Amino acid sequence: MNKRPRQIDVARAAGVSPATVSLVINNRTGGNVRITPETRRRVLEAVDRLGYVADPAARRLAGGFNTLLGVFTFQPIFPLRHRDFYYPFLVGIESEAEKQGYDLLLFTSTGGPDRARHVYNHGVNRLRMADGSILLGVAEDRSELERLVREEYPFIHVGRREAKAGPVAYVGADYRSATTEVVRHMLAQGHTRIAYVGATQVLESLTDRRRGYRDAFEQHGLSPDPQLSLHIKTPDSLTPDWLLGLLQQGVTALVVESGALASQFVRCIKTLGKKPPCDISFASLGDPYGDDELYPGITTFHIPRQEMGAAAVRLLAQMLDGPDTADVPQIMLPCEFVPGDTVGRLTAATAER
Amino acid sequence: MNKRPRQIDVARAAGVSPATVSLVINNRTGGNVRITPETRRRVLEAVDRLGYVADPAARRLAGGFNTLLGVFTFQPIFPLRHRDFYYPFLVGIESEAEKQGYDLLLFTSTGGPDRARHVYNHGVNRLRMADGSILLGVAEDRSELERLVREEYPFIHVGRREAKAGPVAYVGADYRSATTEVVRHMLAQGHTRIAYVGATQVLESLTDRRRGYRDAFEQHGLSPDPQLSLHIKTPDSLTPDWLLGLLQQGVTALVVESGALASQFVRCIKTLGKKPPCDISFASLGDPYGDDELYPGITTFHIPRQEMGAAAVRLLAQMLDGPDTADVPQIMLPCEFVPGDTVGRLTAATAER
């Protein structure tokens, strides 16, 4: 086990100084650095002959940067279930990290026994191992986010987030406008009794949708019936009977807040032997992740998950490379409206059913 | 507050030397090292207050460890297509890394313009940033693997690999035995004209299956008809006509080497209006990844991808923790036989069809 050659070995073999070896290898040519072609040749020849390979750790230490981007998720990033939740984001994160020349550091050592993950372990911000990090997913506990903001650790959150400690840098999706577009589409088809079925949870991404729903009505000079904004604890609460109740209240169209609710809705409507859009118009506020076709021609909008991941990396790289401007990037990406065929014109028959 | 705190900052804050900080943080307690509880407390308090995290690069350079496990794939790890190829491995890798307290370093900065990845970029073995690495996937070019072995860099390959430079540490799946089991199952049902449809490629995992096929015949005191071992360049070469030709040669059963070939086969057989197992018995040598049901009750074997990932991490952790025993771990995990219903008993009707 002969030791691998070091820079100094190459220098000796080529009859130059270590500095010159470094210069040649890194192709540093700017400024007042100029290497004779002959010297360069000798160095490269020695590198080749000795099989020299620079130590990346030393390189990074000396260079003062580590080109490591952290990826932190509050839950395991590769869960067996819901495998697809993080996946499209990761596709974007990875490909952009590749372009920007960063490696990705996945914080897997921060898990508690419940597999919920913590930024601060033993009071230490593990993320500091990376130059900056991307945060993904939903944290039960907001205090870690607050602390990160207070600490001024460079990070980008995927998904809009608010914190008391100050502005959070994020790449979000514009659920508000997208929801407005969907609901306006329903209003334009003559519907006014449009139910909103969402979770009880309060979360930025959900609040945005709820605002979008309201916006749509206001833009039509209407205001939504508060009775039709329904918040349930779990998708299971959405039962055929419950749905029937809604229909009897004159609901002619319905939007659900998430993919999980959408599939539950589809199940119920089938049980009832009814079909959208004839019996009820229906839309999902965001396409389900994965490519399992939830319902073929569902009316919805596309969440640009991949682009969000890529944009987050790009912003983070800028934050790290660029001069430290104090401004906190906050970006909302548009969601593309997917017309589908589950929303139809309100007919007298439907309305009076 | 701008710069991240260094060890020296903690030392000053706690009124001790950097060495003591290092000792406390790494829980070095053996030998003649003993830290007063009071000192330890002061150090940890300072660490906490300053938010100190050791620089992994410096740590590695100084001869310590990183608790970073590299994950290297020869292609993007999160491809949009074939998303599921790496996925189940990653599930295992992540959960085991979590258990062992390692973070995962994904080498995304090593991509060439073709997105094929290289261990050695500009002559640098990027993997050395991590204590050790897991390698996944198929490399066109074997020279990097050879070089890693020669360099004695600690790594585990997921999937059996051979190298000229010496033994490769791996966690493989026992495709050979699994294939034997499948083919014996066919032989036991009376089939003898069993075609083997595989790729032209030569690769350990494929070679193992080909051996397993041969083994099965030998165990029945037979030897396979060389004419029935067929190797095609792409799945597209498997056409209905081609299949018909096989049937006319008296083939009554058929195994395909991969999931891609399996779905192509299923397509052809449907075109021909035939059905397994009545018209032909059929098995796939390994379940397709993902959970898209290729063919509901297909006869195959289950590749324990998740377990392979976990085992690789476990072995690597042992390699790194343990005293440097020179032995190279090579493990083959069993594949579970999935009987399915696409293999049936050979009847006179089928044989003489």
Place this chain on the structure above:
DNA sequence: CTGAAAGCGCTTACAG
């Protein structure tokens, strides 16, 4: 055009 020197942030013998 190239070398000598300092320094990146740690860990590990070695003293005391």
Place this chain on the structure above:
DNA sequence: CTGAAAGCGCTTACAG
């Protein structure tokens, strides 16, 4: 029980 010092293998001003 803890500190001072050397060293890991590089890069980058700074001289000359």
